[in-house]
Amino acid sequence: MPSTQEKLLDLFGNPAPVAVVTGSGADRVGKTVALYLAEHGYRIALHANGSIDEAEATAANLCDQGIEAKAFAADLAEEAEIQTLFDSIHFYFGRIDVLVNTAAIWESKRFDKVTAADLRRQFDVNAAGTFFCCQAAGRRMIDQPKGGAIVNIGDWSIARPYPDYAAYFVSKGTLPTMTRSLAVELGTRNPGVRVNAILPGQVMQPEEATSEKIGRDVERTLVKRKGDPAYLAHAVLFLIENPFVTGVCLPVDGGRSIFASGDFSASG
Template identity: 50%
Template sequence: MPTLSELFDSPSPVALVTGSGAPRVGRAIATHLASLGCHIAMHANTSVDEAEAAAVTIREQHQVEVIVTVGPLDDDEVPSRLVRQTHEHFGRLDILVNSAAIWRPSKLQNITADEMRRYFDINTIASFLCARAAAEIMAKQTRGGSIINIGDWATGRPYLDHAAYFPSKGALEVMTRSLAVEFSQMNPLVRVNCVQPGPVLLDDSVSETKRTKIATSTLVGRVGTPHHVAHAVQFLCENDFVTGVCLPVDGGRGIYAPDGMQVGLNTG
């Protein structure tokens, strides 16, 4: 299997990772891609200071160039601007990871139409706009490019109090397949895939008792890490015969239903 450098015919492929400012899954993906020799465009909205500090660390540890792009993804002009800034700075764009997302528990009766729209604006529409803008650049590149959406393992088995969040994440799965078809007509080397993390990043407020229950809810008997997601992103980027796929990275949680198990998980 070719390395990223071989696949994209560049010693330093370029990756834009949205939602990589805060120390969550997006940050882990950006750091991992940097360790593979990629130049990185991080993205942050409210976590700009954290992103700038992380950029310094990534530069020093992996000897790659890192820039920070900024903006709220519920502004329709921001996604294309992030892509444009990345391309203008580096002169290419090989990988896009749509990792930015919002989520919080909310009782069904309290969800407003505006809240639903905000979930779709950030979790779904922004990913579409970033992907389309990236594909327009990638289609002109001899080696195309790889677009990865970050979904959620539980869209097939949603849990309570996230009735606004899950529809926005479920739409990413259909969008992944649809855009894989669309972008292939622009350049067959532009691929679109999706990673669906399971319990890989638990909130600090989760008690040890609940952590144990979450661990035993997986077939592998443990909680995963953001690095498991980052490695899946690497695989989907490197394997150029895979497109339109939604890959669960959940320790088997999606096919396993322990009696009485009902937990809310923060996937990053």
């Protein structure tokens, strides 16, 4: 069986490929994905906006473990900042092999109160920000002999949306089409570039969640199991390292997108 470095060398042409994880500053899904990829042989470019201090602390911790990592700040609602972000990452590491788009905003507002500014804010980060990150990373990947891999993070609830998040769901609903389109755009330029997406269920509970709420959320799944960010990170690694999968939107939701328990909740 080949070693991790041999496997990554064969897949990416480098024994220590570079993974960019957007939205990996705060202690949420992005950070979990970044740490998981670091454990599996990847050098890590952490991205954050408001939580850059946390991203820098994570990068320092990884460096202490002998894993090359660096934090970068950017507002993904600004196209120019995205271009500067990826210029800086590529200049520092010399390559970009993987992009995982976990950065997103999630805001509650009654449908009748949503303004054009609200809708644009959701689209600027969740849709346009993801698109331009893919574009910036994809430009580097198509120039690399082995290409690269992009994983977008969507939301299972676009299939069964709940009230008071209309602007969010409309913005997140673009990701499956974007994923398929960019898989074609980049794959036809370099067959080694793959683009996939994950549609996660509730893999993190809010700090204030009661045991009763967590129990209800478990019962709403088919697998009767509490979600965990590690499940999503495991799926990310699969999509990164399987060279025969592209254009796929994979639910990681415990079966919630296909199962209605009869008990409605707007908790995700």
